[in-house]
Amino acid sequence: MKPIHPVALFRLAVLGPLASRTLSRGELQQTLRNLAQKDYEIPGSTRTRLGEKTIEAWYYAWTKHGIDGLVPRPRQDRGQSKLPAVVQEAIVQAKQENPRRSLAQIQRLLESTGLVARGSVSTSAIHRLLQRQGLSRAARAQQTEERRSFTAGHAGDLWYGDVLHATRVPVNGQMRKAYLVSLLDDASRLVTHSAFCLGETALDIEGVLKQALLKRGLPVKLVVDNGSAYRAHTLQGICARLGIHLIYCRPYAPEGKGKLERWHRTFRDQFLSEIDARHITHLDDLNARLWAWLEQVYHRTPHGGLQGLTPLARYQQNLPRIRNLGGRAAQLDALFYHREKRLVRKDGTVAYLGQRFEVPFELAGQTVMLVVDPHQGQVIGVEDAEGNSLGQATPLDALANLHRRRHKPEAASAPQTPRQGPNLVEMAHEQYYGEEA
CATH class of the missing domain: 3.30.420.10 (Ribonuclease H-like superfamily/Ribonuclease H)
Incomplete structure (x- = not known):
């Protein structure tokens, strides 16, 4: 015996009050309205409500063909596109040229080039065409990617x-x-x-x-x-x-x-x-x-x-x-150093992990790269933006700095010989007091 399609059984269950007796036109519309207000577990859908027109169509299909009339029928135009051939070709070409183009972008491209009138081609029509051509995202996702087992030829590869x-x-x-x-x-x-x-x-x-x-x-x-x-x-x-x-x-x-x-x-x-x-x-x-x-x-x-x-x-x-480190083993620690951008304070210090470090005092006010060993939590030194060393960085010892001799700029020494050129002060003196002065 041929099994009954589960969707047809569901639709017949929805039509229960309509299929059991003959109704007048007014009673039919009232019953359809009542059925449309109920919640259903619709097969293959997350929706829970049905429209009056949908239930009415099922009712007339049942009265004319019985249970066979409730079996879902595939669309007659499935697999076909009503779009003109030149438009179909343009859509496929637009997607192939740039697979990342969205449906809306392709739609705007068709309208901007004057190939179609604005609003005459929907994104759903474009999607159906691309899906049939295997160019939509969903179609590509269904394609099985070829995977093959492999093993590297040698250790260390x-x-x-x-x-x-x-x-x-x-x-x-x-x-x-x-x-x-x-x-x-x-x-x-x-x-x-x-x-x-x-x-x-x-x-x-x-x-x-x-x-x-x-x-x-x-x-x-x-x-x-x-x-x-x-x-x-x-x-x-x-x-x-x-x-x-x-x-x-x-x-x-x-x-x-x-x-x-x-x-x-x-x-x-x-x-x-x-x-x-x-x-x-x-x-x-x-x-x-x-x-x-x-x-x-x-x-x-x-x-x-x-x-x-x-x-x-x-x-x-x-x-x-195996590729050995060779001479690079001695420089391996340096290869793993990190560089942290820091502004040197006026007292010639920078901060790292809550500690302060002294750098050459000439760098005060400048931005430098602090070279650190993050695995040991140590500060190595300072560099400029090009990687050139600017000196060492040592932990700040505030107590030792109390007795530390500061470097001061050298004072300008007085000239040992009299100035030979014009002097503004002397010129003003001569003008005020006259030549006799």
Whole structure:
């Protein structure tokens, strides 16, 4: 037996009072008005009310064709456009030339060029045409993007970076959220460095990157999220100076970092589930156990995606190819310094993290770049806007300054020989007293 269309059943239920008896014209209109004031759970719609004309159309379709008359019929002109061919061509061309053009922009373009009269082509008509051509946003979203698994050819070719909201840890008597910042090598699945941090800022990420570089050398590419922390100018500058190609994942496309997501699952299942909170009294306790587990367990466990090799063994296969820091290791700290713009006060000091530092007194009143090591909270010195050193910055010692000899400008010494040129005072004296004076 042929099943009844669920929409037809719904419409018949709405027509209940009309389908059970014959009504006069006045009774029909009153009943339609009453039915239109009720709330319904309409299939495939979030609306709850029906119009009188809609219910009336269903009623006459039922009286003429029975239940089959209540089955929804597709539009006869579906798939066709009533727009002239030249207008259709212009719409398609406008969208292809600039896929970011909105429906309203295309409509204005057609009207501005005189191709159509103002208001004669609706945005819905443009949308239907673009949808049939596969050029609308919805149509593109339905298209399946080709994705293929890949693996970097060698360790050090590609690293991934990401942050995981991990657990809570006691800090100064209060429970704080701890974030796991990790860098993972694609080819070997080796975690080049990972650490629990109390934030997910650019400074936290840079601290983990610095340790990873010291331990595992320089990657060719570093793939990270689109978040603001990863787009910090300081991180971009570090990668640029070290020759690391910084790549940002597309928003809402986690498939690009599948291996890192797999590492996070392993971390949750094998590390977080085993943590004994009785031994964790500080962030340092958590990190100490993380680093021990990484080196003793994770890196030495055969990995299914590595044909049974451990991450450490796979990484060691490519040791000759790893880009070492070499001579840049001595300058690595300087590469991670930050520059903070400061105005030097009249007393020759600048402020940083609530402390005051003395700089060369000649800089008073000038704007300088304060060079700081944000990981150690230290001030290194001052530079000009071009990066030229202007001197050191030392913590202010107000007590020592009490007995400190001040530098004073040299006083102008009196001339040793009489002036030979004209003198305004003498000229005035001669004019007032005459030549006899």
